Amino acid sequence: MSLVELHAIHKSFGAVQVLKGIDLKIDEGQVIALIGRSGSGKSTLLRTINGLETIDDGTIMVAGKKVGDHDTDLLDLRLNVGMVFQQFNLFPHYTALENVMLSPQVVKKQSKAEARAIAEEMLTKVGLADKMTHYPDQLSGGQQQRVAIARALAMKPRVLLCDEVTSALDPELVNEVLAVVRQLAEEGMTLVMVTHEMRFAREVCDTLVFMHHGRIHEKGAPEAVFANPKTPELANFVGGLAG
Amino acid sequence: MAYQFDFGSILPHWKLLLDGVVLTTELAAVGAVAGVGLGILGAWARSSRIPVISQIVAVYVELIRNTPFLVQLFFIFFGLPALGVKLSEFQAAALAMVINLGAYSTEIVRAGIQAIPQGQIEAAQSLAMNRVQIFRYIVIRPALKKIWPALSSQVVIVMLGSSVCSQIAAEELTFAANYIQGMNFRAFEVYFVTTGMYLVMSIVLRQILKIFGNFLFERRHHA
Numbered sequence: 115m116s117l118v119e120l121h122a123i124h125k126s127f128g129a130v131q132v133l134k135g136i137d138l139k140i141d142e143g144q145v146i147a148l149i150g151r152s153g154s155g156k157s158t159l160l161r162t163i164n165g166l167e168t169i170d171d172g173t174i175m176v177a178g179k180k181v182g183d184h185d186t187d188l189l190d191l192r193l194n195v196g197m198v199f200q201q202f203n204l205f206p207h208y209t210a211l212e213n214v215m216l217s218p219q220v221v222k223k224q225s226k227a228e229a230r231a232i233a234e235e236m237l238t239k240v241g242l243a244d245k246m247t248h249y250p251d252q253l254s255g256g257q258q259q260r261v262a263i264a265r266a267l268a269m270k271p272r273v274l275l276c277d278e279v280t281s282a283l284d285p286e287l288v289n290e291v292l293a294v295v296r297q298l299a300e301e302g303m304t305l306v307m308v309t310h311e312m313r314f315a316r317e318v319c320d321t322l323v324f325m326h327h328g329r330i331h332e333k334g335a336p337e338a339v340f341a342n343p344k345t346p347e348l349a350n351f352v353g354g355l356a357g
Numbered sequence: 358m359a360y361q362f363d364f365g366s367i368l369p370h371w372k373l374l375l376d377g378v379v380l381t382t383e384l385a386a387v388g389a390v391a392g393v394g395l396g397i398l399g400a401w402a403r404s405s406r407i408p409v410i411s412q413i414v415a416v417y418v419e420l421i422r423n424t425p426f427l428v429q430l431f432f433i434f435f436g437l438p439a440l441g442v443k444l445s446e447f448q449a450a451a452l453a454m455v456i457n458l459g460a461y462s463t464e465i466v467r468a469g470i471q472a473i474p475q476g477q478i479e480a481a482q483s484l485a486m487n488r489v490q491i492f493r494y495i496v497i498r499p500a501l502k503k504i505w506p507a508l509s510s511q512v513v514i515v516m517l518g519s520s521v522c523s524q525i526a527a528e529e530l531t532f533a534a535n536y537i538q539g540m541n542f543r544a545f546e547v548y549f550v551t552t553g554m555y556l557v558m559s560i561v562l563r564q565i566l567k568i569f570g571n572f573l574f575e576r577r578h579h580a
């Protein structure tokens with residue numbers, strides 16, 4: 115059984131059908147890049163996996179449990195599924211350390227010392243040992259995003275969802291964040307990332323998923339998919355990026 | 358003949374004025390703490406997923422904001438006994454102030470809550486926090502910080518509004534002034550001094566609220 119199993123996911127916003135039957139299995143340790151044009155439904159798909167979007171039809175299984183829409187189910191689900199956003203979304207009234215400590219303390223009821231130890235470990239891992247007492251507005255975008263990654267990791271999720279985590283960054287800050295993601299992938303973290311960084315996707319991911327108009331249009335190993343697009347849509351998309 | 362000012366004529370009544378100031382302060386303190394507390398609860402309930410709860414709060418807010426404070430006060434003091442609820446002057450005055458400030462601060466706090474970026478709430482949800490935890494740890498402090506000046510002004514307005522409670526013989530500052538004026542017939546002097554006292558109380562209250570706000574929202578660890 116895979117860690118995450120999506121089956122026949124349908125989702126509409128009003129009259130607009132955004133996901134038109136998505137089937138996807140994510141295995142432990144798999145690193146998946148979700149690519150596709152703007153509006154193809156990548157973010158929506160990612161957000162269904164941790165219940166930020168409800169689905170109209172289909173089933174989601176995470177770690178063997180079916181995701182329902184009861185609050186307690188959702189909280190259970192989210193213990194397994196972490197998420198990092200394009201806009202970082204740090205809590206502005208807490209320091210970097212407090213941002214990372216908060217959820218282990220209030221959700222997992224860890225002692226302050228325990229939560230602090232984990233938070234320090236995670237912030238050190240993302241290279242921010244010297245910024246723990248900084249507030250978000252005292253950090254660069256790249257640093258904020260690394261705090262956000264540390265914050266998600268502190269909950270020890272089994273899968274981490276990343277939605278264009280470098281898209282809001284100045285170009286010179288992109289690499290410090292990608293380096294952290296790359297390290298996570300190498301350590302065996304299960305990752306699903308929406309990205310426009312094709313070179314990074316090719317180097318780091320083992321599976322590429324191309325979405326088009328709310329469907330998974332093509333899927334496979336990055337090398338194969340890039341070298342040999344089976345559909346004109348993907349060829350077009352890949353060509354468009356090169357040009 | 359020109360009017361002869363005689364501020365000395367108030368002196369014998371200083372104790373009454375002082376008692377008035379004390380009672381006004383007590384009313385303002387109860388009103389502010391409970392009223393803002395009610396406002397926070399109201400704002401929370403207003404965002405409830407259960408429509409009935411949200412609607413009840415909406416009706417409460419509109420009812421209070423669209424009727425005169427004096428009538429609300431009379432209703433509580435003279436009206437409620439018909440239902441067997443008999444309150445002292447102080448209790449009625451305090452309750453009226455709490456209910457009044459509660460309605461206004463519900464709206465003010467709600468505006469602050471709505472200004473919290475949705476992304477922060479989603480981040481907290483992704484961290485498996487429940488609704489209560491999100492409200493308590495993520496939403497309320499930044500929300501209050503945003504609207505603290507507006508909320509402070511409303512608290513001052515309600516403190517000054519307590520003067521209306523003299524109408525039910527709650528012995529606050531205005532009541533004391535009216536009483537003294539009735540004895541020495543020195544309306545100018547009495548209300549001049551009373552005005553000054555309200556002014557000082559407003560300034561002090563504003564300062565207290567400002568200091569309290571700074572304490573509440575200050576950054577405790579500096580980089």
Ligand SMILES: Nc1ncnc2c1ncn2[C@@H]1O[C@H](COP(=O)(O)OP(=O)(O)OP(=O)(O)O)[C@@H](O)[C@H]1O
Pocket residue numbers: 127130132150151152153154155156157158159
């Ligand atoms: N909350 C919402 N309400 C209404 N429509 C929405 C909502 N969220 C997304 N949509 C629509 O759903 C479609 C898919 O959006 P989604 O954000 O999933 O695309 P995406 O592939 O992530 O695009 P991008 O690359 O621009 O981030 C778009 O047409 C979008 O306008």
Ligand SMILES: [Mg+2]
Pocket residue numbers: 156157158277278308
């Ligand atoms: Mg998107």
